[in-house]
Amino acid sequence: MILVNLRETSLLILCSILICNFSVVRSDKYNHACGRDNSVNYTSNSLYKRNLDTAQANLISAADTNSSGFYTTSVGNGLDQVNALVYCRDDVQPDICRSCVKDSMNELRELCPSTKEADIWYDECVLRYSNASIFNNVETWPTVLISVQRNASDMDQFNKNLRELLDKLKGEATQQKFATGSASGPDFTTIYGLMQCSPDLSSTQCTRCLDGLMGNIQLCCSGKIGGRIINPSCLLRFTTNDLFYNETVADAPPPQPQPPPTSQSAPVPDDNNTRTIIIVVVVIVGIVVMLLVLVCIFKRKQKKRPATETLLNDNVEDIGSAESLQYDFGTIEVATNYFSESNKLGQGGFGAVYKGTLQNGEEIAVKRLSRGSNQGQQEFINEVLLVAKLQHRNLVRLLGFCFEGTEELLIYEFVPNASLDHFIFDSVKRSCLDWEIRYKIIGGIARGILYLHEDSRLRIIHRDLKASNVLLDAEMNPKIADFGMARLFNLDETQGITNRIVGTYGYMAPEYAMYGQFSVKSDVFSFGVLVLEILSGQKNHSFQNGENVEDLASFAWKNWREGTPANVIDPILRNSSGSIHEMIRCIHIALLCVQENVADRPTMASVVLMLNSFSHTLAVPSEPAFFMPSRIGQEVSSATDNTNSRGSNRSVNSKVNSVKYSINEASITDPYPR
Ligand SMILES: *[C@@H]1O[C@H](CO)[C@@H](O)[C@H](O)[C@H]1NC(C)=O
Ligand SMILES: *[C@@H]1O[C@H](CO)[C@@H](O)[C@H](O)[C@H]1NC(C)=O
Ligand SMILES: *[C@@H]1O[C@H](CO)[C@@H](O)[C@H](O)[C@H]1NC(C)=O
Ligand SMILES: *[C@@H]1O[C@H](CO)[C@@H](O)[C@H](O)[C@H]1NC(C)=O
Ligand SMILES: *[C@@H]1O[C@H](CO)[C@@H](O)[C@H](O)[C@H]1NC(C)=O
Numbered sequence: 001m002i003l004v005n006l007r008e009t010s011l012l013i014l015c016s017i018l019i020c021n022f023s024v025v026r027s028d029k030y031n032h033a034c035g036r037d038n039s040v041n042y043t044s045n046s047l048y049k050r051n052l053d054t055a056q057a058n059l060i061s062a063a064d065t066n067s068s069g070f071y072t073t074s075v076g077n078g079l080d081q082v083n084a085l086v087y088c089r090d091d092v093q094p095d096i097c098r099s100c101v102k103d104s105m106n107e108l109r110e111l112c113p114s115t116k117e118a119d120i121w122y123d124e125c126v127l128r129y130s131n132a133s134i135f136n137n138v139e140t141w142p143t144v145l146i147s148v149q150r151n152a153s154d155m156d157q158f159n160k161n162l163r164e165l166l167d168k169l170k171g172e173a174t175q176q177k178f179a180t181g182s183a184s185g186p187d188f189t190t191i192y193g194l195m196q197c198s199p200d201l202s203s204t205q206c207t208r209c210l211d212g213l214m215g216n217i218q219l220c221c222s223g224k225i226g227g228r229i230i231n232p233s234c235l236l237r238f239t240t241n242d243l244f245y246n247e248t249v250a251d252a253p254p255p256q257p258q259p260p261p262t263s264q265s266a267p268v269p270d271d272n273n274t275r276t277i278i279i280v281v282v283v284i285v286g287i288v289v290m291l292l293v294l295v296c297i298f299k300r301k302q303k304k305r306p307a308t309e310t311l312l313n314d315n316v317e318d319i320g321s322a323e324s325l326q327y328d329f330g331t332i333e334v335a336t337n338y339f340s341e342s343n344k345l346g347q348g349g350f351g352a353v354y355k356g357t358l359q360n361g362e363e364i365a366v367k368r369l370s371r372g373s374n375q376g377q378q379e380f381i382n383e384v385l386l387v388a389k390l391q392h393r394n395l396v397r398l399l400g401f402c403f404e405g406t407e408e409l410l411i412y413e414f415v416p417n418a419s420l421d422h423f424i425f426d427s428v429k430r431s432c433l434d435w436e437i438r439y440k441i442i443g444g445i446a447r448g449i450l451y452l453h454e455d456s457r458l459r460i461i462h463r464d465l466k467a468s469n470v471l472l473d474a475e476m477n478p479k480i481a482d483f484g485m486a487r488l489f490n491l492d493e494t495q496g497i498t499n500r501i502v503g504t505y506g507y508m509a510p511e512y513a514m515y516g517q518f519s520v521k522s523d524v525f526s527f528g529v530l531v532l533e534i535l536s537g538q539k540n541h542s543f544q545n546g547e548n549v550e551d552l553a554s555f556a557w558k559n560w561r562e563g564t565p566a567n568v569i570d571p572i573l574r575n576s577s578g579s580i581h582e583m584i585r586c587i588h589i590a591l592l593c594v595q596e597n598v599a600d601r602p603t604m605a606s607v608v609l610m611l612n613s614f615s616h617t618l619a620v621p622s623e624p625a626f627f628m629p630s631r632i633g634q635e636v637s638s639a640t641d642n643t644n645s646r647g648s649n650r651s652v653n654s655k656v657n658s659v660k661y662s663i664n665e666a667s668i669t670d671p672y673p674r
Helices: 002-020 047-065 094-111 155-176 203-214 270-304 316-325 329-335 377-388 420-424 435-455 510-515 520-536 552-561 580-593 604-612 647-661
Strands: 022-024 031-033 070-075 082-088 118-121 125-130 143-147 178-184 190-197 227-230 234-240 344-348 351-357 363-369 398-404 407-413 470-472 478-480
Touching (some): 031 094, 047 070, 047 082, 047 094, 094 118, 094 125, 155 190, 155 234, 190 203, 203 227, 329 351, 420 470, 420 520, 435 478, 435 580, 435 604, 520 552, 520 580, 552 580, 580 604
Parallel strands (some): 022 143
Antiparallel strands (some): 031 118, 082 125, 143 227, 190 234, 227 234, 344 351, 363 407, 398 407
16 A cells, blocks of 8 residues: 555656656755656667767767867767767866766666666756757756755845846856856845856857746745756756855956056146045045954854854855754754654664654754764864765755754754664565565665765765664655764764774674774675665564574575575565566675675675676675574684784674674664763
8 A cells, every 4th residue: 555655656746747847856966857758768788778888988088088078979870869968067177077977977877777868967067868869959858946945034135136146147158158156145145156058059049048947936946045946958056155166267256346547557637636535535445344344244143153153264165054054943942842752753873863843844853962072063063064965865864953052953854754674674564665666775775875985075984874774765765864973973984993883783894893994895794784684574683594593694695505595585575576586686796795805895886886787797705704604602703713813802892792692683882972
């Protein structure tokens, strides 16, 4: 029944996109669309696919050799012709443009694996391909509207200022296909704007396209302090106090009122002397007034937001974000019904989580931190700003933060369907997860981790990946929670050795559990365990095989070696319509991830590749860490042989051993004072 409902919802969403010709999305990082018409598909061994491969290579090599920032290619003829184009923002550096071209192409093909037509928008570039002719045309489907939730202090004034700015930018963009600029908004704010047209459009096409976008402002963004409206052919974006483009490249410096040259030339005739004096006086008065205004602005900010004040000095870009991410404590109290028990969603490793509903109806999840005082507030804010920038559809989005006295709250988007463990370990709900859904979940988790590891600017190692940290949205897409916690809790991310273990035994790689050595490969290990759990529907520790209690990886390995991998698969799946071949391939990938030798484990990038491409041959897995040859109580495996090499780790080590022999989920030692 649940599934039927899901299908209906997605159908509804699809319909509304098709009928209304636009969709409202709130993700900031990127958007994509897999073509208007789902029936225009290609298959994996078609000519179209080969042409697309060539087109991809062409674009990437064009970006490598040419720094113009706009690349097109056409490969093949007739129905199988691939037309592709990509354009970067004029103000991004060539190397960033290059990597955007590469990433966007890879990501789009992953997101839209079989549609002939697809578009993707990144902050830095836009990529499109299609079998239809896409050059020199204005394409307005889909138009995507994105807005920041916050209202401007004086919405009418803001709308007026914004309109003026956008009109001005449109004039410039028509000529250059790109324009940026700023204008003053209400209450001493600055509005920054950007407009861009696909460089192949003519001036009139560009104007028409931008007019179309501006016509939508009322729909999404009226009075909002930030927003974006995009379609495949053009885009516009604005923010308040957040300079998001590179001013030095994009803009000639804003024209300053220059004192007329006469004031500098030697004063000769008497007549001109009085004029010079007047000008000098005017200039001086102007400077004094400007200083006064600056002092006022500074005072205001100081009064309003002591927490973000020091940001003023060193990081102009973040002022806007810090303000727009900070929530009022009273608002959150009301939203969560004063942190009532009935609103409590659960207790995570870093504090309790409550559900809340803001006045505008938006649902949020509030994490009430038990952080101790090992980090200054300012440092904490800085980290929140960084982590909030990590936006991916497989990550739970951090919306903001809130302080009041000793209270520290993190505000997240609310994800409706609880966490994965509520489904896979529940004998009834488990049957809702057919193979198609489980496979989608596995793929989504992999992409989310890949983003954390490689694609985001921060390179984050999750360190506590497990079923209860994977949330499911209304369409059962997985969203990883609790990432970036090491940063927020001031555990050094760049250092590879820590004496504070964050994580859950059973999911932790041996080198991390025992020696505190973490790397992206320790996340890969946890991912492998998670995949085995999703496949088998059994918890790693309480895994039961007849009379034996052993860990899941050992069980999978043993069956793998004996040629009976199907034994690992959840009986519900074994008898379903799902592809056994795919399931066994997933077991294979999981076994590669839990290998004892860190270097043998694949990176998340290759995991994603293996999951996507069946032609990719897989390596033969070696023995997993913690492998137990047969029954409980046997020799400790090789992974723990070095027990005494680091005396201080002995207590951790003995815990690891006990995990192997205990069927209860061992929880971690609490590294933080509560
Ligand atoms: C085309 O592919 C999409 C997913 O990529 C799928 O939903 C759709 O059903 C496919 N259409 C046909 C006709 O196979
Ligand atoms: C880069 O590509 C553009 C558009 O295709 C072309 O006009 C320009 O001459 C190229 N520049 C170089 C250095 O090849
Ligand atoms: C694109 O491909 C689809 C299906 O293969 C075909 O129906 C359509 O006519 C093609 N479009 C163009 C412009 O070739
Ligand atoms: C923003 O303004 C609109 C219109 O006045 C109002 O309905 C909405 O509740 C406001 N939103 C917030 C978050 O204040
Ligand atoms: C802005 O552009 C200038 C000139 O190309 C460059 O030197 C600078 O590094 C850029 N700044 C950023 C933040 O990309």
